[in-house]
Amino acid sequence: MMISCFDFWKDGMMVEEGSEEWKEMSMKVKEACESDGFFFLRCDEINSKGSCKELFKNMKALFHLPQETKQQYIIPKPFNSFNVHKFMNTHYESFGLDDVLLSTSVDTLANLMWPQGNPHFCETLKGMSLKMSEVSLVILKMIVDGYGLSQHHISDVENMKSCSHVRLNMYNTDKNNTANKDTSNGHTDKNTLTILCENEVQGLQVLSKTGTWVEILVPQNCFVVIVGDTLKAWSNGRLHAATHRVIMSGEKERYTFVVFVAPKEETKIEVPRGLADDKVHPLRYRPFNFGEFISHFVSTRNDNAVDVFAGL
Ligand SMILES: O=C(O)CCC(=O)C(=O)O
Numbered sequence: 400m401m402i403s404c405f406d407f408w409k410d411g412m413m414v415e416e417g418s419e420e421w422k423e424m425s426m427k428v429k430e431a432c433e434s435d436g437f438f439f440l441r442c443d444e445i446n447s448k449g450s451c452k453e454l455f456k457n458m459k460a461l462f463h464l465p466q467e468t469k470q471q472y473i474i475p476k477p478f479n480s481f482n483v484h485k486f487m488n489t490h491y492e493s494f495g496l497d498d499v500l501l502s503t504s505v506d507t508l509a510n511l512m513w514p515q516g517n518p519h520f521c522e523t524l525k526g527m528s529l530k531m532s533e534v535s536l537v538i539l540k541m542i543v544d545g546y547g548l549s550q551h552h553i554s555d556v557e558n559m560k561s562c563s564h565v566r567l568n569m570y571n572t573d574k575n576n577t578a579n580k581d582t583s584n585g586h587t588d589k590n591t592l593t594i595l596c597e598n599e600v601q602g603l604q605v606l607s608k609t610g611t612w613v614e615i616l617v618p619q620n621c622f623v624v625i626v627g628d629t630l631k632a633w634s635n636g637r638l639h640a641a642t643h644r645v646i647m648s649g650e651k652e653r654y655t656f657v658v659f660v661a662p663k664e665e666t667k668i669e670v671p672r673g674l675a676d677d678k679v680h681p682l683r684y685r686p687f688n689f690g691e692f693i694s695h696f697v698s699t700r701n702d703n704a705v706d707v708f709a710g711l
């Protein structure tokens with residue numbers, strides 16, 4: 400599998416919106432999202448001051464806190480709180496944080512984990528989230544351009560990235576071998592677009608369209624960008640939401656910092672006119688409310704939720 404890798408920057412400057420280079424890139428980004436549902440994005444610019452290293456130092460300190468301390472992070476919201484799972488010889492822990500840019504979720508976590516709080520931890524996480532959230536808008540605008548949609552659909556994609564939820568993940572090989580070998584954590588993301596930053600310890604796999612799991616070797620200084628179910632539905636199923644999972648082997652701990660850009664709950668997701676027609680692309684999704692879709696998913700846990708909920 401040849402995976403597309405994009406670089407939006409040249410000599411420290413981001414490719415200029417509307418330029419020839421931008422248009423060419425937009426087409427390729429759209430094509431990668433259609434064919435694979437994910438791609439790599441070079442992050443040398445975002446990481447120019449070593450912010451990824453700083454981020455993982457902070458995450459390591461967090462995950463190495465006593466288990467009793469981590470378990471104190473309980474948030475009565477889906478996808479939040481501290482969680483531990485085991486599957487296929489992999490031990491997995493995660494912290495879910497509600498919109499880190501518009502809420503105080505990072506501070507809440509830091510204040511619970513460290514008696515004096517942890518301003519450095521908070522700054523690092525918020526800084527990275529902001530940069531990753533900004534780059535997600537560029538990608539979404541490129542998709543609008545790649546389809547040749549009118550500029551008025553820019554507001555669709557702006558609405559689809561109103562929130563920046565975050566997950567901090569840690570994985571290692573389950574040394575006690577107590578993990579359930581049969582279940583895997585394969586899933587599609589339910590949000591709009593996911594941007595993932597990893598600490599160069601591999602483990603990510605993507606399900607190819609032909610049904611085989613492919614190990615993804617993420618190049619150094621690259622994010623992984625993954626299409627979510629909401630963007631797939633908005634695109635009338637033309638973009639592919641890649642099913643993915645993490646399986647560990649080896650001694651090193653894998654850390655990932657994941658930004659899930661998503662609409663606000665009240666947002667209506669509707670296929671743009673230009674993406675549906677009577678012949679080649681008949682309408683596949685009815686308009687739906689994002690919050691209702693998420694409630695449906697939370698209550699059913701059906702990984703095919705978007706098609707069941709909004710498919711025609
Ligand atoms: O940690 C990874 O590589 C994947 C994380 C992921 O898929 C998720 O948190 O939804």
Ligand SMILES: [Fe+2]
Pocket residue numbers: 586587588593643
């Ligand atoms: Fe995911």
